[in-house]
Amino acid sequence: MAEHVMATVDTPGGDTGSKQLVYRDEALEIERVCIDTIARTVPTPFYCYSSDAIRTAYLTLSAALKPVGASVCFAVKANANLSVLGLLADLGSGMDIVSGGELERALVAGVPGSKIIFSGVGKKRSEIARALEVGIHQINVESEAELDAVIDVAGALGVRAPVALRVNPDVDAGTHAKISTGKKEDKFGIAVQDIPALYTKAFAAPELDPVGLAVHIGSQILDLSPYRAAYSRIADLVRLLRSQGLPIRRLDLGGGIGIRYDHGTSADVGEYAMIVRETVRNLDCELTVEPGRWLVGPAGVLVTEVLYVKKTADRLTVIVDAGMNDLMRPAIYGAVHPVLPLKQDRQGNSHTYQIAGPVCESSDIFGTYRDLPPLRSGDRLAFGCAGAYGASMASTYNGRDLAAEVLVDGDRFRVIRRRQTTEALLALEDETEWQVSSHSPTDLRHAC
Template sequence: MSNSELQACVTVKTENGLYIDPKALTAHLSALHYSDDGLCMEQVSITELVKRYDTPCYVYSKQAILDVYQAYSDSFATVDHQICYAVKANSNLAVLGVLAQAGAGFDIVSRGELMRVLAAGGDVSRVVFSGVGKTFGDIEYALTQGIGCFNVESISELALINEVAAQLDKIAPISLRVNPDVDAKTHPYISTGLKDNKFGIAHEDAVAVYEQAAGLSHINIVGIDCHIGSQLTEVEPFIAALDKVVELIHKLGNKGITLQHVDLGGGLGVRYIDETPVSIAEFAAALLPKLSELGLKVFFEPGRSIVANAGVLLTRVDVLKPTEHKNFAIVDAAMNDLIRPALYQAEMAVIPNILPNKGIETDGTQPWDIVGAVCETGDFLAKDRLLSLSTGDILAITGAGAYGFAMSSNYNSRPRASEVMVADDRHQLIGKRETVEALYANESLWQE
């Protein structure tokens, strides 16, 4: 079966609510294809990767990452722009290094993320520092490194940045993150642009806060920023947010406050199963007329859309437990490895390393809940998936390149998975599997 035929077999929901996954290669997963030996990422066999690195294991395609980054850059080529990858989506040094070499900027939310960017060779002058809880130490470190811009989220943060900059005898470049009160129509946990969210400065207060910032001794106003949420599949919320930002830019200009850039944040969605997100090209085409009129440099902060569908989580079926009411496939990955299904009710495609000979209609096909061994009922990776399974089978959970390993934990004293990057026919370990001993190496017994 050709890759194009496989990509056409998108996961669908049947009338009884079950998902059909065995041939589910979503349209953006260009790095995945089936060969005679089973599933491959780029030109590397998944079977080979499992033999070499075991499971659970995250695998990322270098080319898939670069392809999406380049799509952003190409789509906004008619305006001066800077694509700042959102580090929180996947902060592995190899991923950051690949993007740094491609010329990407970075969006960070902690000192630790900035240190990662620098270790990966990123240009600190192309880094924007977001986040609601920047500390004195965070700000001090960022200023001494030469940070490109602070995205300021509160009046108190603005005052703190000015204080730290004064002590260092530096001028801090800032933009205000304005909360436009636009409904992104996404999961409430990843919506960030409503007035009841913790992020940003209220739209109606923004001009007054900018005037306050203009009067501070060690602040240089360079931009305006907004971010309305994540996994947005339509362009309309971005347009609504941009309209509000444009309104503020004009008001600021009338007060003599000029800006160098406008930052529209990130949040463009991806296809996990059956979503139909707007393409990057369509996204750009809808925004460019208004952005071109502004004449400002344009920043974007994509994360998920760059890395989600560049990665899979490989896991092995350890136990098959059919019951009267449910069939459970217990795998060696769990909610500590991939928490999105439990936390966000996220649905991600599950495809087998080896397709059944007779396809979806084979006699062995049954509905399965794919669950882990963590001691929680909420420990599941997928529910009601029509699969033909045997103990020892390898499954790939797609869309796992973003908020997968980055959100993993050691719950139940489980070591975190290994990470691998593939490029053409090469593969490299970019994150070693943890050992159990390492989990308590920094702990000590109470001494009586």
């Protein structure tokens, strides 16, 4: 397990949220709200987000991209809370979705279908139909089989479906293997060499409006050079298709801009904008980018309480009430989130602790942290950079409640998702009536 240092307020995330988390009078505040005050009202664990950090990140990215004419669609999978989506929608953001459920969330948050892009490799026909019914901006198609499904659904509805073909450029984003999406062995996208024939097919289908191409090479990208490689290949492909008389009006450049979970430097969005300008700006296409983590990751913390301090021969292990079901990234990717105590220790004492959750899995370990103050039962900690892929990936494993979400705005806060209790979850499993199959034993064997 990696060892991590985090005992100061110099929080990670670059310019995307660190200034909203500060110590005042030895107490950790998010914006102008003491997190301990929230914890006296909202039981731990809970997620807490800074409105100002999200606004600042969105406006910073939008300003960087304005000279190249690129619009922003937030990747809903990073944080699908309605209040977060509404905040971004009010700023003018569109949405990038990967499921029918995310589509409905975006619509309820006030985002019109015309500002929503539907990505993802496994869209159901019912989801495609719903997207077309609400006037989706475009559907990013990832295979010929999916293209055929869109043709069928659009034909049945009597509409033309706006589609972009997602290209797999075979570019290694240099990120974790489990969040890489642009190499040829990944499940995403269509091989470059297969695009011309499939785009020709789309252009010939009266049920389709082929609008352009899409690409997304991965997530948590800190070295931006893979973007240059991918976008250059897309630019070459645009020129090839146009030489064959096929129009390309839009380019969806995907997301994946990374943040730092330590004290390093985050990805420079100014450099990213320069790469966009130098590779695809002169193609005269409508450009869209789809960041998720960069906009909301540093804006959030996961607040937890120390249950026990366990002493063994070689270490001190702090058991907290947040588990891998609340923050999956350490267990899945070996990621280490920063940790801040809610109260500073002015005496200068420090210890090294392994921090672990209560889930019955050996992988329920958040990391080993140096330079933390002495901890005891009842103390509270905040895991930083938890605004992305925290609540959105959470589960009820081990019969644990889904934690509440809280939004801070200046000197006020409110619960934006109530805790989903065991009682509420049990209600979903109330007994229903048995249904008798109408198949004969012979029919049933054939059906299976």
